[in-house]
Amino acid sequence: MEAPPDNDVLWARSLHFTHPDGSPGLAGVSLGVRQGEILAVAGPRGSGKTTLLRCLSGQVPLREGEVWFNSAPVHTLGPMARERLRRDRFGWIDPEPVLIPELNVWENAALPLMLRGTGRRRAKAAAREWLDRLDVGDLARRRPRALRHAERQRVAVARALAPAPTVLFADEPTAPLHRSDRSQVLRMLTAAARSHGITVVLATHDPDTAALADRTVHLLDGRRVHTLQLPEVPDTEGRAACSLSA
Numbered sequence: 658m659e660a661p662p663d664n665d666v667l668w669a670r671s672l673h674f675t676h677p678d679g680s681p682g683l684a685g686v687s688l689g690v691r692q693g694e695i696l697a698v699a700g701p702r703g704s705g706k707t708t709l710l711r712c713l714s715g716q717v718p719l720r721e722g723e724v725w726f727n728s729a730p731v732h733t734l735g736p737m738a739r740e741r742l743r744r745d746r747f748g749w750i751d752p753e754p755v756l757i758p759e760l761n762v763w764e765n766a767a768l769p770l771m772l773r774g775t776g777r778r779r780a781k782a783a784a785r786e787w788l789d790r791l792d793v794g795d796l797a798r799r800r801p802r803a804l805r806h807a808e809r810q811r812v813a814v815a816r817a818l819a820p821a822p823t824v825l826f827a828d829e830p831t832a833p834l835h836r837s838d839r840s841q842v843l844r845m846l847t848a849a850a851r852s853h854g855i856t857v858v859l860a861t862h863d864p865d866t867a868a869l870a871d872r873t874v875h876l877l878d879g880r881r882v883h884t885l886q887l888p889e890v891p892d893t894e895g896r897a898a899c900s901l902s903a
């Protein structure tokens with residue numbers, strides 16, 4: 658088994674994944690993510706972005722391929738060890754806010770910290786700090802059902818950032834937000850990641866979102882594809898080229 662490069666916090670080789678019903682998920686994806694990097698995983702709907710994030714974060718067992726975290730193999734870990742790794746080192750943001758209805762907002766945001774063993778008082782302070790940064794601090798005592806959809810997603814982002822995970826997996830994290838909120842939350846997320854040295858793997862089909870990342874890998878039909886950056890051409894030349902090919 659060949660070990661990954663030292664400066665990659667996450668490294669995957671030849672990931673293949675088939676869903677339980679036989680649907681193809683990934684067909685041989687390899688990539689490395691450097692410490693502190695914000696990596697966008699871009700591609701159209703159904704291209705395998707969520708599946709890739711789930712494989713990289715140890716949510717699903719791999720049948721073929723390797724995933725390494727900080728030079729230690731993840732693909733050979735059993736379910737309990739993968740769960741511990743996810744709890745202690747990884748954060749996750751879903752496209753839809755999934756909060757615990759019985760807990761209030763700050764308890765939801767503090768939960769991952771408390772599951773790691775942080776005391777209630779410190780966890781609450783950290784949660785409230787992130788809720789404030791995401792402009793939902795004044796809702797801290799409300800139950801999720803009393804919040805708007807976009808507010809619940811801000812709470813989910815605060816919850817993911819509060820424990821300062823080593824790697825944050827964000828699957829279309831701003832999908833439920835209004836367009837005007839989207840860039841503010843994304844900038845907040847990327848700035849927080851940079852200032853805390855959090856590595857981010859960000860699935861998106863939105864080029865504006867991908868533009869905030871340090872690097873983008875593109876998926877199509879469960880495979881990595883390379884996109885060509887065409888050189889900028891003056892508008893008139895572009896139009897001429899278009900009309901020539903028409």
Ligand SMILES: Nc1ncnc2c1ncn2[C@@H]1O[C@H](COP(=O)(O)OP(=O)(O)OP(=O)(O)O)[C@@H](O)[C@H]1O
Pocket residue numbers: 676677678680681682700701702703704705706707708709860862
């Ligand atoms: N639980 C599942 N069972 C069966 N097939 C699935 C399952 N989840 C995803 N798929 C299929 O796997 C392929 C990749 O899906 P995936 O959700 O990873 O893509 P995606 O790029 O994240 O798409 P989206 O942008 O819509 O979330 C698709 O063909 C999808 O229909």
